[in-house]
Amino acid sequence: MASSIEIAGLRKNYGSLSVLDDISVSIKAGEFLTLLGPSGSGKTTLLMTIAGFVRPNAGSIKVDGREIVTLAPHKRNIGMVFQNYALFPHMSVGENVAYPLKLRGVGRGERDDRAKRALAAVRMEQYADRRIDQLSGGQRQRVAVARAIVFEPNIILMDEPLSALDKRLREEMQVELKRLHETLGRTIVYVTHDQKEALTMSDRVAVLKSGRIRQIASPRDIYDKPVDRFVADFIGDSGFVSLTDRGRGVDLAVSDGFRAAHVTGKADPLLLLRPEKIEIVSSPDAQPDLIRFDGVADDVLFQGDLVVVHATLADGTRLRLQRGTRQNTMRDLPAVGSRFRMAIHEEDAWVVSGVQAGEHAP
Amino acid sequence: MSLQLNARLLTALETRGKAELALMVLPSLMIVALVIAPAIWLGVLSFSVDGAPSLAHYQRMIDNSSYAAIFLTTFQLAGLVTVITVVVGYPTTYAITLLPPRLSALALACVAIPFWTSLLVRTYAWMVILQRNGILNGWLLDAGLIERPLRMSNSFFGTTVGMVHIMLPFFIFPLYASMRSIDGNLTRAAHGLGATPTRAFLDVFLPLSKQGLIAGALLTFVLCLGFYVTPQLLGGGNVTTLSIKIQQNVIVYADWGAASALAVVLVVIVGLMLLASRLLGGRGAD
Ligand SMILES: Nc1ncnc2c1ncn2[C@@H]1O[C@H](COP(=O)(O)OP(=O)(O)OP(=O)(O)O)[C@@H](O)[C@H]1O
Ligand SMILES: [Mg+2]
Numbered sequence: 049m050a051s052s053i054e055i056a057g058l059r060k061n062y063g064s065l066s067v068l069d070d071i072s073v074s075i076k077a078g079e080f081l082t083l084l085g086p087s088g089s090g091k092t093t094l095l096m097t098i099a100g101f102v103r104p105n106a107g108s109i110k111v112d113g114r115e116i117v118t119l120a121p122h123k124r125n126i127g128m129v130f131q132n133y134a135l136f137p138h139m140s141v142g143e144n145v146a147y148p149l150k151l152r153g154v155g156r157g158e159r160d161d162r163a164k165r166a167l168a169a170v171r172m173e174q175y176a177d178r179r180i181d182q183l184s185g186g187q188r189q190r191v192a193v194a195r196a197i198v199f200e201p202n203i204i205l206m207d208e209p210l211s212a213l214d215k216r217l218r219e220e221m222q223v224e225l226k227r228l229h230e231t232l233g234r235t236i237v238y239v240t241h242d243q244k245e246a247l248t249m250s251d252r253v254a255v256l257k258s259g260r261i262r263q264i265a266s267p268r269d270i271y272d273k274p275v276d277r278f279v280a281d282f283i284g285d286s287g288f289v290s291l292t293d294r295g296r297g298v299d300l301a302v303s304d305g306f307r308a309a310h311v312t313g314k315a316d317p318l319l320l321l322r323p324e325k326i327e328i329v330s331s332p333d334a335q336p337d338l339i340r341f342d343g344v345a346d347d348v349l350f351q352g353d354l355v356v357v358h359a360t361l362a363d364g365t366r367l368r369l370q371r372g373t374r375q376n377t378m379r380d381l382p383a384v385g386s387r388f389r390m391a392i393h394e395e396d397a398w399v400v401s402g403v404q405a406g407e408h409a410p
Numbered sequence: 411m412s413l414q415l416n417a418r419l420l421t422a423l424e425t426r427g428k429a430e431l432a433l434m435v436l437p438s439l440m441i442v443a444l445v446i447a448p449a450i451w452l453g454v455l456s457f458s459v460d461g462a463p464s465l466a467h468y469q470r471m472i473d474n475s476s477y478a479a480i481f482l483t484t485f486q487l488a489g490l491v492t493v494i495t496v497v498v499g500y501p502t503t504y505a506i507t508l509l510p511p512r513l514s515a516l517a518l519a520c521v522a523i524p525f526w527t528s529l530l531v532r533t534y535a536w537m538v539i540l541q542r543n544g545i546l547n548g549w550l551l552d553a554g555l556i557e558r559p560l561r562m563s564n565s566f567f568g569t570t571v572g573m574v575h576i577m578l579p580f581f582i583f584p585l586y587a588s589m590r591s592i593d594g595n596l597t598r599a600a601h602g603l604g605a606t607p608t609r610a611f612l613d614v615f616l617p618l619s620k621q622g623l624i625a626g627a628l629l630t631f632v633l634c635l636g637f638y639v640t641p642q643l644l645g646g647g648n649v650t651t652l653s654i655k656i657q658q659n660v661i662v663y664a665d666w667g668a669a670s671a672l673a674v675v676l677v678v679i680v681g682l683m684l685l686a687s688r689l690l691g692g693r694g695a696d
Contacts, residue, residue, distance in 0.1 A: 099602050100602070101598055101601075101602070120601075121598075121601045121602045122601050122602070122603075122604050122605055122606055122607075122610075124602075125604070126602065127602075127603075128599070128602045128603075130595050130598075130599055132593070132595060134593065134595040134596050134598070134599035136596060136599075136600070136614055137596075137618070138614075138617045138618055147600070147603060147613070148603040148604050151603060151604040151605050151609065152604060195603070199603070199604065
């Protein structure tokens with residue numbers, strides 16, 4: 049059914065440009081792994097290397113323990129959804145989906161049957177006779193998925209399949225893809241630019257930068273416990289306040305336990321402040337596990353479901369806070385231009401090093 | 411107030427549109443005077459003998475058996491040249507699309523340079539190469555492959571070679587444009603779905619380049635039908651095409667009516683072919 053993928057020491061250079069730099073990752077059978085990273089970080093190249101369209105300079109790719117790095121793409125039996133769908137414009141929707149079966153010598157009747165079932169899985173069964181250019185972006189994307197799953201490959205690769213869709217359709221498709229992953233149980237390697245999409249869909253997220261994996265972890269861990277400033281910045285909104293003693297005017301008192309666990313030993317430790325984890329302190333009663341700091345409210349923006357406060361701390365750090373819009377939280381909001389006190393629970397707090405970590409193994 | 415102003419401005423725009431249209435009248439008149447009127451005049455000529463209406467020119471084409479041979483030669487030549495051009499040109503063009511950008515630009519320049527050279531010069535060059543004591547015969551004799559010179563110029567063979575050379579760019583450029591517009595991910599996708607490289611080419615690339623192939627072949631064929639210089643020079647009087655016959659009718663016999671009748675038939679044939687291809691192509695594209 050699903051296959052495991054074991055990637056070790058994978059390298060790819062274009063001239064002097066190192067696009068994949070010693071990539072090692074093991075993907076469990078049935079896992080949904082998302083590759084996330086800025087443009088040019090090597091996501092597509094990694095996917096193309098797994099599919100066999102790009103030949104690496106070094107390294108190994110094993111599927112279920114079998115080395116495939118030198119195998120031609122058509123012998124790998126991997127389903128792929130290209131970023132621009134790559135549907136065949138001279139074939140109908142049904143013919144597109146049946147094509148991989150035709151290549152495998154499946155007879156006409158069974159072919160049509162299975163193509164129909166794959167189309168049904170993406171709720172496109174009534175479109176089998178349509179031409180590709182008669183479909184909307186979202187429909188094309190679903191056909192591309194159907195074509196990638198119809199021959200029941202053990203591994204499915206998807207390269208930013210939802211990037212062309214508008215927000216609403218995209219969220220709908222995220223749910224559908226997730227559901228499909230659950231029903232098919234195949235190993236999926238997914239590429240996206242969109243951090244929210246990555247967090248929503250994946251079992252694990254790998255953050256890439258300049259051809260290296262900076263961190264690979266579950267969505268919760270990668271959000272709450274980023275390994276360095278780059279990962280923290282890339283996933284979600286983040287503010288950082290220095291925890292060194294020469295804290296430039298911001299006095300952050302942390303408990304000894306927290307200091308020992310999170311701060312000691314880190315070069316240039318920075319407290320990570322996520323917008324939704326910051327509290328606004330209205331009463332002066334002292335709770336020991338709160339890290340407190342003061343700032344000035346620059347603006348207060350009501351957004352319907354959220355209210356966003358931008359604040360500046362004494363050292364010039366700009367922060368974003370985010371609260372729900374229930375009456376009791378709305379009452380505590382600071383007036384624009386006023387000083388107010390904020391805090392974060394130590395159990396919500398995370399400290400990263402301001403000095404970029406070199407390589408990191410999970 | 412502003413509504414009135416808007417109305418005035420809109421009227422002004424409309425007037426300007428009409429003025430722009432009026433400017434087009436002069437060029438249109440020139441086209442009518444220089445292109446359409448002479449064509450109509452030739453058409454009229456073909457239906458008259460000594461000023462009186464007559465179908466004699468067309469009747470002659472049916473009665474005189476030499477005309478059938480001329481039509482046959484013309485179509486054979488055009489057909490053969492087109493087939494060879496396609497067989498040579500398609501793989502060449504495909505190979506050019508596979509080259510890295512800089513090399514493909516160079517390869518296209520190599521196709522284009524002869525295209526910019528005078529037709530006459532290139533035809534004479536082929537005469538030098540193919541004639542009895544020409545370069546090619548010299549090589550073959552020196553290599554001991556033949557004992558006496560082959561007759562390559564002044565023949566159907568020589569004409570075909572020369573015309574293929576001249577037609578190739580006409581075929582390659584449009585085909586190249588159409589091949590470049592094919593998304594490379596499509597053949598990749600086929601490959602990834604399980605097709606061997608050959609199969610991916612046959613199932614995806616070939617059908618997608620078919621339109622360009624047909625358009626290029628049709629252009630080549632139509633150009634061949636009316637070709638004059640090369641059959642005249644490389645055929646050396648042994649290859650009589652429609653165009654040569656038209657020229658003879660005018661220069662040798664001073665019979666404009668007969669020449670016009672041939673020209674009319676050629677135009678009708680080409681027109682019908684284009685129409686047929688449009689109908690067929692239209693159905694294919696749906
Ligand atoms: N065929 C190639 N020749 C030279 N350089 C290439 C080639 N393919 C990719 N690159 C380079 O490799 C780097 C990584 O490209 P890749 O397409 O993998 O990035 P990506 O993470 O998918 O980016 P994006 O999010 O923009 O799609 C880029 O700097 C790109 O310019
Ligand atoms: Mg990419």
